[in-house]
Amino acid sequence: MSFVVETEHLAAGYDGREILRDVSLRVTAGDVVAVLGANGSGKSTLIRTILGLVPTLRGGIELFGTPQKRFRQWERIGYVPQRLGAGSGVPASVGEVVASGRLARRGVFGFPGRTDKAAVREALHAVGLLDRIDDPVATLSGGQQQRTLIARALAGKPDLLVLDEPNAGVDAASQEAFAGALARFAGDGGTILLVLHELGPLRPLIGRAVVVHDGRIAHEGTPPEPAGHHAEPDHEHLHPHAEEIKPAICEWAPTEGTKAY
Numbered sequence: 001m002s003f004v005v006e007t008e009h010l011a012a013g014y015d016g017r018e019i020l021r022d023v024s025l026r027v028t029a030g031d032v033v034a035v036l037g038a039n040g041s042g043k044s045t046l047i048r049t050i051l052g053l054v055p056t057l058r059g060g061i062e063l064f065g066t067p068q069k070r071f072r073q074w075e076r077i078g079y080v081p082q083r084l085g086a087g088s089g090v091p092a093s094v095g096e097v098v099a100s101g102r103l104a105r106r107g108v109f110g111f112p113g114r115t116d117k118a119a120v121r122e123a124l125h126a127v128g129l130l131d132r133i134d135d136p137v138a139t140l141s142g143g144q145q146q147r148t149l150i151a152r153a154l155a156g157k158p159d160l161l162v163l164d165e166p167n168a169g170v171d172a173a174s175q176e177a178f179a180g181a182l183a184r185f186a187g188d189g190g191t192i193l194l195v196l197h198e199l200g201p202l203r204p205l206i207g208r209a210v211v212v213h214d215g216r217i218a219h220e221g222t223p224p225e226p227a228g229h230h231a232e233p234d235h236e237h238l239h240p241h242a243e244e245i246k247p248a249i250c251e252w253a254p255t256e257g258t259k260a261y
């Protein structure tokens, strides 16, 4: 069986400084996987290494069953990095930014056709920004700009969406709109790998969470319960055998600094 993403004993870092030490992760088609962990634990490094943006020191990565070094179907992957950088100074309209997500599909020398335009409108509709299609990106709020980037990734009709903290600093309305767009993408069979600080409105969508700690996956399983659940004084009595059954799968106590709650 091939996976959408598979890493085997992956190690990666910057300038000889190892950040990821030993990460083995498998993402199956249709999975929605959240990467959690403390600040600086290496969450972004993990997804950026998977995408070939950070060099691998050891171990292997496969994308859609092909070793990453030989993988060429990048149009199958939509990537939303952590920040647009509102002050980029690029006077592009919302529609233009989203249309740039079609480049890999139509080829750099191809001109946008009806399919491209339809894909752009569909993606903007999905994130609730179709009415802003002609507005300069700079006039949008941070949350709306983030939604524009998500529309850009969706417009490319990817099979896999990779998102780095898409909700960071994003207003509640944008978070809800974004959760709806992701739910539709997942409902259509799309695969999602995303870094999150808080599960928030995305919680019902997340099928599996992996917690990165000290360059390794410390915990993996269904998403942790919302805040308060583990804090209940009689929690141990409610689940007396949870630790013995599957310590790292069903439940875990949050590690210090884990901001999944």
Ligand SMILES: Nc1ncnc2c1ncn2[C@@H]1O[C@H](COP(=O)(O)OP(=O)(O)OP(=O)(O)O)[C@@H](O)[C@H]1O
Residues within 6 Å of the ligand: 014, 019, 037, 038, 039, 040, 041, 042, 043, 044, 045, 046
């Ligand atoms: N381009 C880079 N060059 C050098 N070091 C980097 C680079 N990017 C990240 N690092 C370092 O790698 C470590 C892990 O960073 P990373 O961004 O992967 O963590 P993270 O878990 O995503 O953190 P956060 O939650 O703060 O976004 C940090 O110590 C960071 O300073």
